[in-house]
Amino acid sequence: MITIAAVGDLILDEPDPASFLAPSAPLLRDADVTIGQVEVPHSTSTVQVSTDVPAPPADPAALGALADAGFDVVTLAGNHIFDAGEAGVIDTAAHARAAGLVPTGAGADLAEARAPAVVERGGLRIGVLSYNCVGPRESWATSRKAGCAYLHVLTHYELDHASPGGPPRVYTFADPDGLEAMAEDVARLRAEADVVLVGLHKGVGHTPAAVAMYEGPVARAAIDAGADAVFGHHAHIMRGVEVHRGKPIFHGLGNFVTVTRALTPTGGDNAERAAWAAKRTALYGFAPDPDMPYYPFHPESRNTVVATCRFDRDGLVEAGLVPCRIDDAGRPVPLAADSPDGRGVLDYVERITAAARLNGTFTRRDDDVVITATRRTAERTS
Secondary structure, three states, X not given: OEEEEEEEEEEEOOOOHHHHHOOOHHHHHHOOEEEEXXXXXXXXXXXXXXXXXXXXXXXXXXXXHHHHOOOOEEEOOOOOOOOOHHHHHHHHHHHHHHOOOEEEOEEOOHHHHHOOEEEEEOOEEEEEEEEEOOOOHHHEOEOOEOEEOEOOEEEEEEOOOOOOOOOOEEXXXXXXXXXXXXXXXXXXXXOOOOEEEEEEEEOOOOOOOOOOOOHHHHHHHHHHHOOOEEEEEEOOOOOOEEEEOOEXXXXXXXXXXXXXXXXXXXXXXXXXXXXHHHHHHHHHOOOOOOXXXXXXXXXXXXXXXXXXXXXXXXXXXXXXXXXXXXXXXXXXXXXXXXXXXXXXXXXXXXXXXXXOOOOEEEEEOOOOEEEEEOHHHXXXXX
């Protein structure tokens, strides 16, 4: 039996990154394979490519702190991986390998970006794939350009009531060719690995509970093609859990260690960051805690989890999660499932799962939680 652990976004952009991982490191090291989403480039490049508020590159040495804390595989496909240009992408993958991590999801060209990370534990081959569903286009790898593996998601706005200028209904769906390419990658890996896991950088940022229209079909397509579990990230706030054909879909693992001042306005600020701060409040209805300038995220995002999946030679045995709470220092702290704080996090996960009409259900044990599906939906998707 092996245990896979997975967490959401990782931004290690403060001094002493190991200190932010210290409370969770024993749990992460205890897993046979631990996976995390590296959100920003780790490079000394000073190039800024993004047309959005760019994420400054983090210290390449911070990747060593991830390895020391127990991480084995890092997924790189995301909206900020190209913020420092091609050099930033190539540097991040190279520094990850130098630290003893196995990267996937970004590379010197599209073939490298789509190549899986493969590790072996307990006689089982574990393969991991990583895709960015949220853009921007400049982050996408091509046959001649560094970048990330991607899935193009299309958005359509429809005014379905008699009120010109009123709020539209939003329809989102994956480009069929891209969805087919992802499914082919998964099926190919399925033929070579005992365990297949897919990371999807997806979702609507900073918005509690919401799961966009495209997210379920894309995640379920990965399962249908042969994935054993899907791990979502990007929204910087948790999403609920779905079970499809007996396999878990963690629609959004939220933040894990995400310490950065890149989105925190300061005196004499640049115009883009100041504009983002104003837009953040207007769009998402929150202002970050002024006492945590290194944590510019939604208050609810301090609820987070470590997702767990246990496998034997016959496949998935059990999926679950360990509740965590991000403390005032920006550190995710694992909690016993039956503790008051642990119950608070799990109550939150149950609420957002129900709010998104997902079928995940949760059975609490002393230290963790087992995930199953509601009976009616489990029968329909088996």
